[in-house]
Amino acid sequence: MRRADLPAPADSAPYYLPHAGEVALFEQCHQRQLAVMLKGPTGCGKTRFVEYMAWRLQRPLVTISCHDDLSTADLVGRFLIGAAGTAWHDGPLTRAVREGAICYLDEVVEARQDTVVVLHPLTDHRRMLPIDKTGETVAAAAGFQLVVSYNPGYQRMQKDMKPSTRQRFVAFDFDFPPxxxxxxxxxxxxxxxxxxxxxxxxxxxxxxxxxxxxxxxxxxxxxxxxxxxxxxxxxxxxxxxxxxxxxxxxxxxxxxxxxxxxxxxxxx
Structure with a gap:
């Protein structure tokens, strides 16, 4: 995959009003290769914040909306049959890892637990993505950052993130603005x-x-x-x-x- 396959950063800044030091904190997380978790109610600005930071850092942004049927193959990739035979096609997570993009998983706890586990090697010192089906291990390119979000109030009644996963992220608490x-x-x-x-x-x-x-x-x-x-x-x-x-x-x-x-x- 070439960089041209990824969305380019926006030409102009997405409208976002910083309010509590979250911009500087995110910049430090990006610089120090730390994964980020955004917690807050639906529609409070989490996604817009990620879009703004991708523009500010001039990184491509890959957004994945998580759901119950999201599989590891949906994130990592799969073999597909084409005119020239069977070929491997990277999933959005793999593309982001290879090209140093910000990968944003929206409402991550909606995904199955066995799918979320694939993120673990990307959130610690290893910063790599094993691809079992090809035997390849992809090292995260410079600039790659993993960002996830969820709504704690809603999820508390439905699902929650495993402690072993939560502790791999720096958490930002969002709420409705003043x-x-x-x-x-x-x-x-x-x-x-x-x-x-x-x-x-x-x-x-x-x-x-x-x-x-x-x-x-x-x-x-x-x-x-x-x-x-x-x-x-x-x-x-x-x-x-x-x-x-x-x-x-x-x-x-x-x-x-x-x-x-x-x-x-x-x-x-």
Missing amino acids: PEREAAIVEHEGAVTASLAHALVTLGNRLRQLRDRGLAEVPSTRLLIAAARLIAGGIAVQDACNAAIVSPLSDEPALVGAMRDLVKASFI
């Missing part, structure tokens, strides 16, 4: 006025308080931005909030009713 910072993000990404962005963030924080009433997932910054974009496109404020924020969060009638009431009270 109100003023979140409003600035919604204003920029949603192309709305500062006052409307502030009102959407205030609504979001009120809805987040419903977690104690059985709301499994609270509204993310991503949902607030979606509502802002609908409003910027001419959709009525309450309709946009109900479609982009309330409906994605729950189907339970009592919760939906409570959230719709908060939307009405916020935009009278």
Whole structure:
């Protein structure tokens, strides 16, 4: 695989507002060849942060969305039959290792445990990837970095990462931004006025308080931005909030009713 096969770094910086020294910490992890784990709720900016750091470090970024059926072969590669016969094809993880890219595994605990184990030799002093099917051992090229993410609140009820895997990473704790910072993000990404962005963030924080009433997932910054974009496109404020924020969060009638009431009270 040649470097041209990997996504090139973005020409311009992805929009990201640093807030707690996470940029300098990530840069040190990259310089010292340390694997990184991002922990935080859905839609709080983990993926955007990785995109920003890949641009800042001028490294290609390979993103893998993990799921229950993700196999080792999906990451490492497999033999495929073509016109010229059977040939080995690198998977996305192997490509990233060979070419010194940042490899980002989103929601890593969704993958099977036997799949996650293949990451272990890349997270310590060995920095290599054994390929059992070919007998090759690929040494990580300069610039390679492994980054994983997951949502601890959701995963605690479903799955969790094995301690032997967790301790191979430097952990970054993410959460929803403080109100003023979140409003600035919604204003920029949603192309709305500062006052409307502030009102959407205030609504979001009120809805987040419903977690104690059985709301499994609270509204993310991503949902607030979606509502802002609908409003910027001419959709009525309450309709946009109900479609982009309330409906994605729950189907339970009592919760939906409570959230719709908060939307009405916020935009009278």
